Amino acid sequence: MTIDFKGAERTLLVVLGPTGVGKTAVSLALARRFNAPIVSSDSRQIYRELPIGTAAPTAEELAVAPHYFIATHSVTDAYSAGQYELDAIQLLEKELFPNHPVVILSGGSMMYVDAVCKGLDAIPSIDESIRNFWQEEFHTNGLSFLQEELLRLDPEHYRQVDLQNHKRVIHALEVCTQTGRPYTELRTGQVKQRSFTIRKIGLNRPRPELYERINLRVDQMMEQGLLEEARRVYPHRHLNALNTVGYKELFDYFDGTWPLDFAIDMIKQNSRRYAKRQLTWYNRDPEIEWYHPDELGL
Secondary structure (H helix, E strand, C coil), X not given: CCCCCCCCCCEEEEEECXXXXXXXXXXXXXXXXXXXXXXXXXXXXXXXXCCCCCCCCCXXXXXXXXXXXXXXXXXXXXXXXXXXXXXXXXXXXXXXXXXCCEEEEECCCHHHHHHHHCCCCCCCCCCHHHHXXXXXXHHHHCHHHHHHHHHHHCHHHHHHCCCCCHHXXXXXXXXXXXXXXXXXXXXXXXXXXXXXXXXXXXXXXXXHXXXXXXXXXXXXXXXXXXXXXXXXXXXXXXXHHHXXXXXXXXXXXXXXXXXXXXXXXXXXXXXXXXXXXXXXXXXXXXXXXXXXXXXXXX
């Protein structure tokens, strides 16, 4: 089975799928076939301090094709999916599509993929003081208190959001506080029109095979120096960039909460859980064409 674009111009080929499935290898093969650049849609590979834990492309892989949004920021920089949408669309429109009929978008960050393919609502940036306030409320009073506050400020979103996902509950509260309006009022859900064709290639493997790859990759990361990488960024552990699988578990080890073997087991377990959440998200999108990576004949 091959992917063909006879006569196609200005096509964004989106390679997506769960963590550990093999997106990098497929993206590089497609880049070779179409002489195409690769735009990363991984929200953590933009941070230059995290190459091992985010499985960022190696120097050899980066040499295969031009890459964008790899190691462009520090973990101390504020960066959002909304800013990524603006930056990525400008890059595609002004620089890449004028010179390439096909561009590869590759990565597993669901919100970043949606930012490019569908566009995000115009949610304002959140002041640091507001962000810190709700984080403190969460740590002091717990998730149930935040749920009650969301019910008070935006009962409609309260009925829609995953109330067990504290990040989403906190984000909604941040927006309500920042704007003085219910989060629901700011969410239009409208898909923005793009000037290029979008084709989504989803990669998946049988669950045992995927989980085995994830476990093996964690072991390889540890051999490559993930422990030392996590130790270097440990002073910044409070930053959102480091609320990431692979780092937060090792931070608990540094704190003395967990032994190292248990922390590594938790990285594997949380990586598998993240893969499951990714697939749940992607399965809502009927535009995705699903393949086992070996089926593509690349």
